[in-house]
Amino acid sequence: MNPIDDQLNRLFHAARKTDAAEAPVPYGLETRALAAWRESRQTSGLWDMAILARGLVVAIVIMGASMWPALHKTATTDPLSEYLQASDTTLASYETP
Amino acid sequence: MTDAEVAECLARGREGDEKAILELFHYMYPHISKLVHANLPGKESPEDLVQKVCIKVMSHLDQFSGKVPFLHWVSRIAVNTCLNQIRHEKRRPEIRLADLSEEEAGVVEHLATMPGELDASEKMAASELVEKLLNGLKPADRLLMKLMYLDGRHIQEIASLTGWSQTLIKVRAFRARAHLRKQYVLLMKENP
Numbered sequence: 001m002n003p004i005d006d007q008l009n010r011l012f013h014a015a016r017k018t019d020a021a022e023a024p025v026p027y028g029l030e031t032r033a034l035a036a037w038r039e040s041r042q043t044s045g046l047w048d049m050a051i052l053a054r055g056l057v058v059a060i061v062i063m064g065a066s067m068w069p070a071l072h073k074t075a076t077t078d079p080l081s082e083y084l085q086a087s088d089t090t091l092a093s094y095e096t097p
Numbered sequence: 098m099t100d101a102e103v104a105e106c107l108a109r110g111r112e113g114d115e116k117a118i119l120e121l122f123h124y125m126y127p128h129i130s131k132l133v134h135a136n137l138p139g140k141e142s143p144e145d146l147v148q149k150v151c152i153k154v155m156s157h158l159d160q161f162s163g164k165v166p167f168l169h170w171v172s173r174i175a176v177n178t179c180l181n182q183i184r185h186e187k188r189r190p191e192i193r194l195a196d197l198s199e200e201e202a203g204v205v206e207h208l209a210t211m212p213g214e215l216d217a218s219e220k221m222a223a224s225e226l227v228e229k230l231l232n233g234l235k236p237a238d239r240l241l242m243k244l245m246y247l248d249g250r251h252i253q254e255i256a257s258l259t260g261w262s263q264t265l266i267k268v269r270a271f272r273a274r275a276h277l278r279k280q281y282v283l284l285m286k287e288n289p
Binding site for chain 2: 010015036038039
């Protein structure tokens with residue numbers, strides 16, 4: 001083996017950390033971890049609600065936008081309303097002395 | 098704890114059972130602590146990083162799909178957090194003999210002149226010297242060297258921890274090792 005590689009291997013071997021004794025959980029970490037879990041659950045619930053509400057608004061807007069031309073067209077070009085309007089005009093002109 | 102028991106704890110947790118979540122926490126804590134201590138970046142306190150990883154895992158617990166073993170999933174979060182932390186630290190391009198303490202220079206001399214393992218008293222200096230040598234590597238290479246040579250992990254294990262392919266690991270290891278060799282030769286040349 002290359003002497004440099006051999007020296008590096010010995011250096012790494014010496015630097016290897018022995019397994020430290022199992023450290024206890026630091027004070028307060030358990031509570032913080034649990035709080036993080038609770039928060040993530042709440043956030044995901046709120047997130048779902050927010051998505052639902054936005055979806056509803058978008059659906060209403062799309063529905064309104066798609067119905068608008070049809071309603072508008074009906075209001076302006078309905079043959080019945082045009083006929084009634086013409087009749088009203090005619091009657092009004094006859095009644096006028 | 099088996100994967101089935103983990104799944105059961107998670108299911109109980111989804112129903113709001115905090116005791117089950119705490120069981121999971123106590124199961125994964127020693128694993129996270131060991132991984133972070135083995136791969137911790139130089140300046141960061143290991144305890145702070147362990148806490149950071151624990152909080153990260155706990156806040157993403159609902160996203161665990163169960164497709165991989167639970168501890169693999171936890172390990173990957175721990176390793177990636179360490180890697181991100183290493184990326185934040187400034188790396189030094191190269192190490193000079195003047196940067197070494199007397200003990201570290203003694204280790205270099207010992208390695209060059211005497212065969213066999215270093216004394217127990219030199220282990221601390223050896224560890225610091227390795228840390229200085231690794232500081233000159235790219236973050237990913239540095240993490241890989243630690244996993245490989247200090248933690249003694251196999252390529253397959255490293256692949257599952259990091260998500261890198263085995264080929265990438267071999268290429269990175271070769272490159273990092275060559276860089277370390279070059280650095281070490283420079284030190285040797287300076288050592289009278």
